[in-house]
Structure formats: structure tokens, C-alpha cells
Amino acid sequence: MTFDRSIKIAPSILAADFAAFGAECEAVEAQGADWVHVDVMDGHFVPNISFGPATCAAIRPHIKGVMDVHLMIAPVDPYIDAFADAGADIITAHLEAGPHIHRTLQAIRGAGARAGLALNPGTPAEAAAALLDDVDLVCVMTVNPGFGGQRFIQSQIGKIRRLREMIDDRPVHIEIDGGIDPTTAPDVVDAGADVLVAGSAVFKGGSVREPGPYGENIRAIRAAAEAARR
Ligand code: DX5
Numbered sequence: 355m356t357f358d359r360s361i362k363i364a365p366s367i368l369a370a371d372f373a374a375f376g377a378e379c380e381a382v383e384a385q386g387a388d389w390v391h392v393d394v395m396d397g398h399f400v401p402n403i404s405f406g407p408a409t410c411a412a413i414r415p416h417i418k419g420v421m422d423v424h425l426m427i428a429p430v431d432p433y434i435d436a437f438a439d440a441g442a443d444i445i446t447a448h449l450e451a452g453p454h455i456h457r458t459l460q461a462i463r464g465a466g467a468r469a470g471l472a473l474n475p476g477t478p479a480e481a482a483a484a485l486l487d488d489v490d491l492v493c494v495m496t497v498n499p500g501f502g503g504q505r506f507i508q509s510q511i512g513k514i515r516r517l518r519e520m521i522d523d524r525p526v527h528i529e530i531d532g533g534i535d536p537t538t539a540p541d542v543v544d545a546g547a548d549v550l551v552a553g554s555a556v557f558k559g560g561s562v563r564e565p566g567p568y569g570e571n572i573r574a575i576r577a578a579a580e581a582a583r584r
């Protein structure tokens with residue numbers, strides 16, 4: 355993985371057909387996805403359960419590019435090796451998931467993955483200040499984590515802008531997760547984001563058999579995002 359600040363669209367397979375994850379990953383990549391975003395939920399840190407490391411390992415051979423694993427679990431540390439062994443390129447943990455986030459980020463890098471730090475909507479940008487040299491990505495949640503298809507929380511735009519200033523010239527991605535579609539993408543990109551996660555806005559209208567709409571949806575988000583860069 356090389357670092358650059360180009361716009362990257364990362365479909366969340368939380369909105370895919372759970373009975374066809376492998377084919378869904380191949381379909382979104384063929385339709386123009388840059389990364390594949392994998393949402394892991396434990397029914398404890400967030401009020402929903404999705405899947406765990408065995409599923410990540412099973413889908414890994416179906417992803418040619420970056421597998422971006424977002425852990426909405428607590429505790430995190432006992433499971434880092436399992437997700438790294440499953441082939442995650444990026445492992446993102448929540449700042450709110452425990453008292454020792456710095457240790458967690460170090461353990462992620464120690465396991466050979468890139469380290470991501472996710473911030474819930476109620477957590478200020480400044481909470482990340484002491485961690486910016488220890489991360490490869492900051493994920494700003496623009497919904498409360500746990501479910502796809504929620505409404506974008508507009509108040510997070512100022513936080514994205516602040517994080518962009520704080521990150522300065524460090525090679526750290528700013529990823530936005532929740533409620534991204536062609537109407538919300540321009541504001542987050544203008545504020546400084548480069549990675550856009552999108553679940554419902556990518557998978558709507560398509561299927562593994564009829565993947566064309568995935569491509570149209572990805573192109574629409576990308577066009578709206580890139581227009582905001584100019
Ligand atoms: C929310 C997840 C998101 C979610 C995005 O807890 O982390 O990745 O699936 O879904 P949309 O794009 O539908 O808001």
C-alpha cells in the first residue's frame with residue numbers, strides 16, 4: 355500500500371448480500387471500488403452483530419486491493435492477530451473502545467497492518483492529537499456506528515476540517531464513514547477527506563447478477579467528490 359491523497363471510494367459490504375460476500379467483493383472491485391470496507395460489529399460496543407475474523411479470511415481471496423477492516427468491538431486487543439492473519443491491510447479501532455488506544459494502535463502495527471483510529475460523532479478531533487504519529491488513517495464517523503443506511507450528521511464537517519489541519523503533512527488518510535452519497539461527499543472532501551466509505555449508496559439498485567448499478571453509484575460519488583477538490 356502506497357500513500358496518496360487521491361479520492362478513494364470504499365464500499366461497505368455491510369450493505370452487500372451476506373450470502374454472496376466473495377462475489378460481492380469481486381463485483382464492486384470490477385465496478386471501480388478502490389478499497390473494500392469491512393464492518394465488524396460485536397453486539398457490545400455497538401448494538402448490532404455482523405461477522406468476525408473467519409469471514410474476513412474467507413473474503414480475502416476475493417479482494418485484489420485493500421481490505422479495510424473497521425472494528426466496532428470492545429475489547430480490541432485480543433482479536434488483532436486474528437484480523438491481521440485474516441489478511442486485513444488496515445485495521446481500524448475506535449478510540450472509545452477502551453482505555454489503552456495507544457497500545458492497541460501499536461499492536462495493530464506490530465501485527466503488520468496499517469493502523470486506523472475511528473472517532474464516534476461525540477468525540478472531538480482534539481482527542482486524536484496525541485495519536486497522530488501512531489496512525490495511518492483517522493476514520494470520522496458521520497453516523498453513530500452500528501447500522502448502515504443512517505442519516506449523515508452534518509456537525510462532523512468542522513471536525514474533519516480540524517483533523518485535516520492537525521494531520522498537516524503526515525501520511526495519514528482521513529476516512530469518512532456513514533451516510534456518504536453524492537450529496538454529502540462534496541462537503542467532506544472540501545473539509546479534507548480522501549477515503550469515502552459508502553454502503554447503501556453503492557449497493558442500491560444492483561446485485562451480483564446485475565452489478566452495473568454499483569458502477570454507476572461509485573462513479574456518481576466519485577464525480578461529486580472530485581468536483582469538490584477543484
Ligand atoms: C456503520 C458502518 C458503516 C456503514 C456505512 O456502523 O461503520 O461503514 O455500513 O453505511 P452507509 O453508507 O449506508 O451509511
Ligand code: ZN
Nearest residue numbers: 393424531551
Ligand atoms: Zn465502517
